[in-house]
Amino acid sequence: MRTYVITGGTDGIGRGLGLHWLGRGDRVIAIASGAEKGAAFLSEASRLGAADRAHFLRADYRGLRAAMQASRCIDLLGIHFPQRHPGARTRYVLYNPMFTRTAMADSLPTAQRLVSKAAAVLFAQSVAEAIVPVVELVDIPPYAPVSAFRRRTPIPLTGKDFDPDAARRLDAVTAALLAETTA
Numbered sequence: 001m002r003t004y005v006i007t008g009g010t011d012g013i014g015r016g017l018g019l020h021w022l023g024r025g026d027r028v029i030a031i032a033s034g035a036e037k038g039a040a041f042l043s044e045a046s047r048l049g050a051a052d053r054a055h056f057l058r059a060d061y062r063g064l065r066a067a068m069q070a071s072r073c074i075d076l077l078g079i080h081f082p083q084r085h086p087g088a089r090t091r092y093v094l095y096n097p098m099f100t101r102t103a104m105a106d107s108l109p110t111a112q113r114l115v116s117k118a119a120a121v122l123f124a125q126s127v128a129e130a131i132v133p134v135v136e137l138v139d140i141p142p143y144a145p146v147s148a149f150r151r152r153t154p155i156p157l158t159g160k161d162f163d164p165d166a167a168r169r170l171d172a173v174t175a176a177l178l179a180e181t182t183a
């Protein structure tokens with residue numbers, strides 16, 4: 001039995017993946033900010049007969065700006081990971097699912113939300129479709145220590161999003177911050 005920790009695991013793509021892995025017999029720890037969605041996730045897990053393998057942790061990583069920054073930081077920390085841990089078995093996969101029908105637009109102002117929801121009906125894939133390539137990548141990770149994909153299309157690790165100097169600087173700042181908080 002594997003254990004999966006899913007940040008944002010109570011809705012959308014994270015929830016889809018969580019329920020898939022619970023259905024397969026694995027253990028899932030879903031992290032999200034809302035107790036209501038957490039309870040709904042646990043109740044769905046129960047319905048699948050996986051109550052003892054499903055866990056919900058409440059944590060709030062608030063703010064769209066913070067989320068965008070975090071997403072950029074995750075890319076850069078992934079790029080630097082092999083330098084920090086040469087020879088590690090861990091595989092970093094930076095993954096963009098592209099447009100998927102989820103609750104992501106729910107918090108937008110009304111006009112943007114309506115446009116986004118309408119566009120999703122026309123152009124977005126379902127969660128069930130979105131999770132398939134993710135499950136494949138987790139089951140059989142790419143050989144390279146770090147790789148990036150848009151759906152199934154590999155993306156070259158070039159350009160400013162994957163800049164090795166920025167990655168090195170972020171790694172140093174992160175290590176210093178962690179040393180401060182654990183001192």
Ligand SMILES: NC(=O)c1ccc[n+]([C@@H]2O[C@H](COP(=O)([O-])OP(=O)(O)OC[C@H]3O[C@@H](n4cnc5c(N)ncnc54)[C@H](OP(=O)(O)O)[C@@H]3O)[C@@H](O)[C@H]2O)c1
Nearest residue numbers: 008010011012013032033034060061062099100102103104
């Ligand atoms: N949907 C798309 O078209 C699309 C496209 C490209 C990339 N992505 C990325 O894929 C990921 C999943 O997106 P999704 O569409 O599945 O989103 P979603 O349906 O809105 O689900 C988001 C999940 O994150 C949790 N969450 C939201 N705000 C949080 C906070 N402040 N602190 C902790 N947890 C929080 C939500 O639960 P709570 O609200 O209860 O906290 C929920 O479990 C996101 O990183 C998104 O940027 C999505």
